Amino acid sequence: MRTTARAIVPIILVVSISLFVEGHNLPGGGFIGGVLTTTAFAIIYVTFGLDFLERGVFGRDPDAELRPTRERVVDVYRRVFAVGLAIAVTSGLAPLVLGYPFLSQSFVVLEGVPLYDHLEVASALAFDFGVYCVVVGGLLTILSVVGAE
Amino acid sequence: MTGVVVAPMLVALVTAVVTLLLRRRVRTRVVVSVAGGLGYALAVAALCWQVVLAPDAPGIATYQVGDWPAPYGITLVADGLSAFMLAMVATVAVAATVFSARYVPSSERRTFYHPLFHFLLLGVTGSFLTGDLFNLFVWFEVMLMSSYVFVAFYGGPLHTRAAFWYVSLNLVASAVFLVAVGGLYATVGTLNMADMARRLAEPAAYGIDARPTVGLLALLLSVFALKAGLVPFQFWIPTAYRAAPPPVTALLAAASKKVGIYAIVRVSFTVFADAAVVVRLPWIEPTTPLAFVGAVLFVMATGSILVGGLGAIDRDSIEGVLAYSSIGQVGFIAVPVAIAATTTAPELRRFAILAALVYALNHSLAKGLLFLAAGTVRHATGTIYFDGLGGLARHFPTLSGTFLLGALSLVGIPPLSGFFGKFLVFDAAVRADASAVIALLLVGSLLTIAYATRAWNRGFWGARSPAVEDATIDPVQVAVLVALALVILAVGVGFDPIYRFADAAAGAALDAETYVDAVAPRGGESG
Numbered sequence: 001m002r003t004t005a006r007a008i009v010p011i012i013l014v015v016s017i018s019l020f021v022e023g024h025n026l027p028g029g030g031f032i033g034g035v036l037t038t039t040a041f042a043i044i045y046v047t048f049g050l051d052f053l054e055r056g057v058f059g060r061d062p063d064a065e066l067r068p069t070r071e072r073v074v075d076v077y078r079r080v081f082a083v084g085l086a087i088a089v090t091s092g093l094a095p096l097v098l099g100y101p102f103l104s105q106s107f108v109v110l111e112g113v114p115l116y117d118h119l120e121v122a123s124a125l126a127f128d129f130g131v132y133c134v135v136v137g138g139l140l141t142i143l144s145v146v147g148a149e
Numbered sequence: 150m151t152g153v154v155v156a157p158m159l160v161a162l163v164t165a166v167v168t169l170l171l172r173r174r175v176r177t178r179v180v181v182s183v184a185g186g187l188g189y190a191l192a193v194a195a196l197c198w199q200v201v202l203a204p205d206a207p208g209i210a211t212y213q214v215g216d217w218p219a220p221y222g223i224t225l226v227a228d229g230l231s232a233f234m235l236a237m238v239a240t241v242a243v244a245a246t247v248f249s250a251r252y253v254p255s256s257e258r259r260t261f262y263h264p265l266f267h268f269l270l271l272g273v274t275g276s277f278l279t280g281d282l283f284n285l286f287v288w289f290e291v292m293l294m295s296s297y298v299f300v301a302f303y304g305g306p307l308h309t310r311a312a313f314w315y316v317s318l319n320l321v322a323s324a325v326f327l328v329a330v331g332g333l334y335a336t337v338g339t340l341n342m343a344d345m346a347r348r349l350a351e352p353a354a355y356g357i358d359a360r361p362t363v364g365l366l367a368l369l370l371s372v373f374a375l376k377a378g379l380v381p382f383q384f385w386i387p388t389a390y391r392a393a394p395p396p397v398t399a400l401l402a403a404a405s406k407k408v409g410i411y412a413i414v415r416v417s418f419t420v421f422a423d424a425a426v427v428v429r430l431p432w433i434e435p436t437t438p439l440a441f442v443g444a445v446l447f448v449m450a451t452g453s454i455l456v457g458g459l460g461a462i463d464r465d466s467i468e469g470v471l472a473y474s475s476i477g478q479v480g481f482i483a484v485p486v487a488i489a490a491t492t493t494a495p496e497l498r499r500f501a502i503l504a505a506l507v508y509a510l511n512h513s514l515a516k517g518l519l520f521l522a523a524g525t526v527r528h529a530t531g532t533i534y535f536d537g538l539g540g541l542a543r544h545f546p547t548l549s550g551t552f553l554l555g556a557l558s559l560v561g562i563p564p565l566s567g568f569f570g571k572f573l574v575f576d577a578a579v580r581a582d583a584s585a586v587i588a589l590l591l592v593g594s595l596l597t598i599a600y601a602t603r604a605w606n607r608g609f610w611g612a613r614s615p616a617v618e619d620a621t622i623d624p625v626q627v628a629v630l631v632a633l634a635l636v637i638l639a640v641g642v643g644f645d646p647i648y649r650f651a652d653a654a655a656g657a658a659l660d661a662e663t664y665v666d667a668v669a670p671r672g673g674e675s676g
Contacts, residue, residue, distance in 0.1 A: 078172075082166075082169045082170050082172070083170070085166050085169060086166050086169075086170055089162055089163060089166050093159070093163075096152075096159075100216060101155075101212065101213060101214060101215060101216045102155050102159065102212075102214055102215070104215050104216050105215060
């Protein structure tokens, strides 16, 4: 199980990011990319236990006394959620400042990018990134809080 | 100019997000929340002025989100009806926001109170402004998601049970709503309300077989009736209203309920008014969709007035009385809507809608005031059960005075706003020449007097209970109550502008042609 997890978690993460990046005009997008990222974390939780991220990433011993809702990791997840929401809203408001209707989108195509040759950078990507953060933050909060009970 | 249409939604959305980001700074969060409430009211006032009230106002304004043209993109439409509803909600929302700042303790668990409050407001605003049926579903969900948390907010056994009921019931309702929206899309080929109205008016020109829309309309009607809390969909109201924090209950009663009423009016009178569809039911001769809606609504309203009135009489707490009274009062709003749907005379139809709107306004203000007053009582004494109360009138004259004023406005005493609401509803029934309706309204009014008197006698008169004796009252909460009471008085005394606003709103609700022209959906090809 641990060996499989080591192999598939990076693959899942890469696929989820590629889904997220091409979401504006191909199947994919912030939501499905976020869900896929969450499954990678869920696999880590299932294989290595709930405290692995706390220990491995933050290098701290999770205090058994603390309620799961107050742990550092959960706090980070919540912050990701809030920041993602803020990004999505700001990206919707930005066109207003420039004199276009709420949520207007545009895109530029960059030529000659290494590996990709040409890359479309759509303004929808900012909104999608917000959605991505909201999904990852929200689902991981639920997973770790409910999982700890 | 069109920016004002989207402004109220943006203010609520930004306030919600900013309060969410300010998790650690408790005091700043409360300040932002109150400022957001005031900003919301300003945005709504600007919208009302520019779209409806100004001398050269166009009466309707549209906004294409993301610059996608109708009917493909989402259209926001602000007409008289939306503006009237928004103004009504904004008044109560400001009061409830300020009240919340003093009512909800700022502990860790209450972190999400203010963001959710503004998300609830956002859902309500979006429902009033959207011109797209699927988008209406989305705003309903936004509204529901926040209210789920509020019903379970205190986390006790009562609240958990109420939340369980509320969530399961609304999940079923959402599923039904989605089926109806999907069915309408499959049948009519569009989700834009203006486009739908245009296509239903001449189905043959668009190659549509419109017969299934009758059943789908019935599904929609049941979902909206559930939101409005009309019998037989009323049973979630008493538990949910008692479980939620009082400021939220005030907003739920004043705003979420009215979303149900608004949706009924909008879908029946704007989308289905000219629909060339014949309703064929067993035992009943073929009729129009509107007459069908009217008949169903009338049955629901009758049930609501009786169940709500009789239920409110023997409740054991102030909030219980108010919750049941809400069921009855929505019946009073539904009666004129039913009259408008059944009649064929345009003047009477407009007048009946006007009566419904004025009554809805009065119910929002009075019920908002009463729920907030119940919150103050609970905050001061720790109980809302009549057994533990008594003698409030002597001890807290100002608080009791506002409660009395709200109750009298519900009963319909001049010069309060409630008088005009009741008067216009009775007038509509008399003009419709429906003696059964008048009898029903009389019975309902008597029940209102009975339960309002009883609540006053048991809670505010009599010997002082120990809980009342030891109570201290929050001055800001009382100030909010006094302000709302003054609004009720002002609406009653200076009724003329309100009447004209409501008349413009009723005109807008019935003028499907202007609505379609303003949205101007493209594409005349068959769907």
